Amino acid sequence: MPSVRFRLNGAETDIDADPDRPLLDILRGQLGMTGPHFGCGAGECGACNVIVDDRAVSACDTPLWSVTGKDVTTIEGLGTSERPHPLQRAFIAEQALQCGYCVSGILMSAAALLKRNPSPTSREVKEALDRNLCRCGSHNRIVRAVLRAAEEMAAG
Numbered sequence: 001m002p003s004v005r006f007r008l009n010g011a012e013t014d015i016d017a018d019p020d021r022p023l024l025d026i027l028r029g030q031l032g033m034t035g036p037h038f039g040c041g042a043g044e045c046g047a048c049n050v051i052v053d054d055r056a057v058s059a060c061d062t063p064l065w066s067v068t069g070k071d072v073t074t075i076e077g078l079g080t081s082e083r084p085h086p087l088q089r090a091f092i093a094e095q096a097l098q099c100g101y102c103v104s105g106i107l108m109s110a111a112a113l114l115k116r117n118p119s120p121t122s123r124e125v126k127e128a129l130d131r132n133l134c135r136c137g138s139h140n141r142i143v144r145a146v147l148r149a150a151e152e153m154a155a156g
Contacts (some may be wrong), residue, residue: 001016001018002016002019002066002117004017004064004065004067005069006070008027009076009077010077011105015064017044019029019065020064022059022063022064023050023062023072024038024048024059024060026064027050027072027074034086035074035104036050036059036075036108037102037105038075040060041060043060044058045102046058046102046106046109046132046133047102047132047133048060049105049106050073050108051108051111052066052070053071056109057125076106078107078108078111080144085111086149087111087149090149094141096136096142096145097136098134102132102134102136106134106142110125110128110149112128112147114149118153118154120147120150122143125143125146125147
């Protein structure tokens with residue numbers, strides 16, 4: 001089995017696996033990262049989103065080989081319970097999560113947006129999150145939370 005090397009949440013990672021397997025299978029299985037969720041399996045819902053370099057990608061349809069030499073960040077690498085990321089704090093403050101199934105993917109999409117654009121408009125947040133489905137109807141609170149996190153991050 002070929003070895004694929006990448007950085008997972010900042011740590012060098014070597015994995016012996018079929019390079020054509022979906023990244024999500026490897027993350028959840030061999031690497032024990034349960035934050036990215038399996039939703040649709042077709043890259044349409046965003047529940048499995050992770051950040052590869054500075055872009056949110058759906059891990060369910062991203063082949064393992066495509067992350068060779070890249071930085072992969074899952075929700076587990078975004079913040080900790082002791083030191084939550086500003087997005088995580090803002091989501092709690094705005095009560096922007098309900099059932100929680102989609103939240104890790106939404107947080108990863110939002111984090112990728114804020115890496116590229118630290119001061120997004122409401123419209124830019126909505127565009128960045130367009131491929132993330134939330135059936136609980138928390139969209140307005142989610143947008144407010146992302147904007148709140150952007151303000152916190154800009155302040156210091």
